[in-house]
Amino acid sequence: MTTPASSRSQKRKFRFQGKYLLLIPLIFMSVFYLLPLYVMLSTGFKSFSEVNLQTMWNLPKGFSLDNYIAAYEKLAPHLKNSLIMVIPAALISSMVGSLNGFVLARWRFRGSNLVFPLLLFGMFIPYQSILIPLAVFMKNIGEVIPFLGAGTIPGLILVHVIYGIPITTLTFYGYYMTVPKELVEAARMDGAGMFGTYRHIFLPNSLPAFVVVIIWQFTSAWNDFLFAVILTGNQNWPVTVALQNMAGSQIIAWNVQMAGSFLAAIPTLIVYIFLGRYFLRGLMAGALKG
Amino acid sequence: MFSKKDQLAGFLLVLPSMIAVGIFVYGFIAWSMRVSFSQWKGLTPDYTFVGLKNYLNLFSDPRFHVDVRNTVIFTLVFVIGSLLIGLTLAILLDQHLPGEAFFRALFLFPMAISFIVTGVVWRWMLNPAMGADRISGLNLLFEQMGLGFLVNQWHLTPTWGIAAVALAAIWQMSGYTMALYLGGLRSVPDELREAARVDGASELQIYRRIILPMLWPVTLSAVIILGHISLKVFDLIVAVAGKQLPLDVPAIYMWQTTFDGLFYGRGASIGILLLISVAVLIIPYLYYSLRSGSES
Numbered sequence: 001m002t003t004p005a006s007s008r009s010q011k012r013k014f015r016f017q018g019k020y021l022l023l024i025p026l027i028f029m030s031v032f033y034l035l036p037l038y039v040m041l042s043t044g045f046k047s048f049s050e051v052n053l054q055t056m057w058n059l060p061k062g063f064s065l066d067n068y069i070a071a072y073e074k075l076a077p078h079l080k081n082s083l084i085m086v087i088p089a090a091l092i093s094s095m096v097g098s099l100n101g102f103v104l105a106r107w108r109f110r111g112s113n114l115v116f117p118l119l120l121f122g123m124f125i126p127y128q129s130i131l132i133p134l135a136v137f138m139k140n141i142g143e144v145i146p147f148l149g150a151g152t153i154p155g156l157i158l159v160h161v162i163y164g165i166p167i168t169t170l171t172f173y174g175y176y177m178t179v180p181k182e183l184v185e186a187a188r189m190d191g192a193g194m195f196g197t198y199r200h201i202f203l204p205n206s207l208p209a210f211v212v213v214i215i216w217q218f219t220s221a222w223n224d225f226l227f228a229v230i231l232t233g234n235q236n237w238p239v240t241v242a243l244q245n246m247a248g249s250q251i252i253a254w255n256v257q258m259a260g261s262f263l264a265a266i267p268t269l270i271v272y273i274f275l276g277r278y279f280l281r282g283l284m285a286g287a288l289k290g
Numbered sequence: 291m292f293s294k295k296d297q298l299a300g301f302l303l304v305l306p307s308m309i310a311v312g313i314f315v316y317g318f319i320a321w322s323m324r325v326s327f328s329q330w331k332g333l334t335p336d337y338t339f340v341g342l343k344n345y346l347n348l349f350s351d352p353r354f355h356v357d358v359r360n361t362v363i364f365t366l367v368f369v370i371g372s373l374l375i376g377l378t379l380a381i382l383l384d385q386h387l388p389g390e391a392f393f394r395a396l397f398l399f400p401m402a403i404s405f406i407v408t409g410v411v412w413r414w415m416l417n418p419a420m421g422a423d424r425i426s427g428l429n430l431l432f433e434q435m436g437l438g439f440l441v442n443q444w445h446l447t448p449t450w451g452i453a454a455v456a457l458a459a460i461w462q463m464s465g466y467t468m469a470l471y472l473g474g475l476r477s478v479p480d481e482l483r484e485a486a487r488v489d490g491a492s493e494l495q496i497y498r499r500i501i502l503p504m505l506w507p508v509t510l511s512a513v514i515i516l517g518h519i520s521l522k523v524f525d526l527i528v529a530v531a532g533k534q535l536p537l538d539v540p541a542i543y544m545w546q547t548t549f550d551g552l553f554y555g556r557g558a559s560i561g562i563l564l565l566i567s568v569a570v571l572i573i574p575y576l577y578y579s580l581r582s583g584s585e586s
Contacts, residue, residue, distance in 0.1 A: 130318035223404030272402035
């Protein structure tokens with residue numbers, strides 16, 4: 001017979017030791033998450049002579065860059081297209097989102113409460129429901145302003161900026177709501193107008209929100225496939241479309257596809273590794289109140 | 291509180307975005323609807339009104355029936371799988387184990403990758419080839435680990451093949467679900483757990499009776515976010531399986547019939563049906579989130 005006190009302490013002890021057993025399922029799940037990464041990396045480092053579907057799980061015997069070089073030769077122009085598309089798209093988006101968020105959160109006008117949900121809805125629509133008008137519209141724009149029309153990179157940037165308005169506005173809105181109203185009122189007392197208030201109070205304090213939004217837009221524009229495949233010709237394909245085309249062709253071997261996949265994933269992975277904290281915040285903004 | 295002039299300035303600053311979204315979202319939806327009520331088929335636009343004909347044809351179209359079935363299977367497997375894995379991982383990570391930050395980062399990294407990359411890699415992992423000299427991918431791994439009974443045809447499995455693609459989607463999105471749940475778990479006050487422990491509740495009881503019920507709002511958000519992603523799924527399936535008919539979903543049908551078959555009228559009606567199914571999920575969600583947001 002144990003006294004209640006000692007049985008309780010035994011129970012606690014058991015719980016304490018049992019806790020580390022929970023690492024087993026965690027490690028097991030880690031394998032699931034690492035498998036695709038492992039197969040991408042290990043295949044990439046194998047030499048052409050070593051590549052074989054039947055030994056795809058074996059570690060590379062040596063260190064070879066054959067696959068990465070072959071994939072890079074195919075994808076380099078498209079990696080460049082992605083970069084010159086994504087950077088302006090992310091920067092412009094963040095500027096637009098910041099101004100919208102500022103007004104809707106702290107410089108409200110009559111009816112601004114109605115504008116907000118109407119903007120937000122645009123974040124969730126399936127793009128299939130606007131794809132046909134979008135394709136026609138961008139083609140028509142191209143006839144008036146050639147450099148902005150369908151098939152061009154600036155056109156794709158414009159589309160990413162516009163469909164990015166809801167999420168970027170939402171993120172800045174949430175961030176600016178934490179700025180005390182009193183601060184805005186004090187600035188107005190001092191005679192600051194709208195731009196003065198934005199420039200002196202909001203803009204200098206919004207670095208974290210800018211980082212979140214730029215990362216978010218960078219990642220989603222980099223990873224986009226649907227808009228790119230509709231709106232660009234093969235000269236201007238970003239890397240996702242080029243990679244999918246490479247994977248769909250019978251000529252390019254699976255090992256080069258694996259290496260190409262990794263190349264296409266590198267930029268967003270780097271962003272994730274170094275700025276993951278901000279990336280997560282962007283994700284959470286997408287969940288509204290969570 | 292703001293003067294008319296100040297309000298006007300604010301309005302003017304947001305106006306370009308309102309116009310852009312007004313055209314590119316609402317205007318284009320209206321335009322798509324108009325196309326969906328037309329007989330437009332071919333290179334030149336033809337807006338001759340045919341009423342609901344395109345929709346009615348879809349409802350009796352065997353291919354669209356396959357699409358709906360695939361979407362239902364994909365959604366169920368993807369949403370339930372992501373919720374279960376996400377919740378389990380979140381509870382495990384909530385125990386303050388060593389390496390917590392590492393595990394969290396690892397489970398989330400697939401979110402940073404494009405569906406195309408995921409699809410291309412999983413395409414080879416799900417290689418359905420059979421026979422001793424052709425087997426590869428996960429099937430090969432199962433064989434080598436003595437788990438031969440798990441070997442299967444993956445996305446070539448009749449009817450359920452789409453569930454194999456959902457596995458790749460789970461790989462990509464379950465970390466996100468975990469992050470949502472972890473946020474919910476971290477907001478449960480420690481005093482509440484402590485109080486339950488003092489009352490003699492076991493850890494399991496604390497989770498079942500106290501913590502899980504508190505996570506309902508998180509589950510609701512997760513279901514809506516994952517659900518709307520799965521209704522729109524396109525890139526992932528194209529990358530895993532190309533445009534194979536057995537793995538067809540509405541987004542692929544819309545794509546093919548519009549841009550390969552030039553049947554704009556039908557393509558637009560698929561798009562509008564997708565929009566309606568997403569709106570049924572999203573509008574109540576937006577209403578609920580924004581209302582509870584403005585109350586606090």
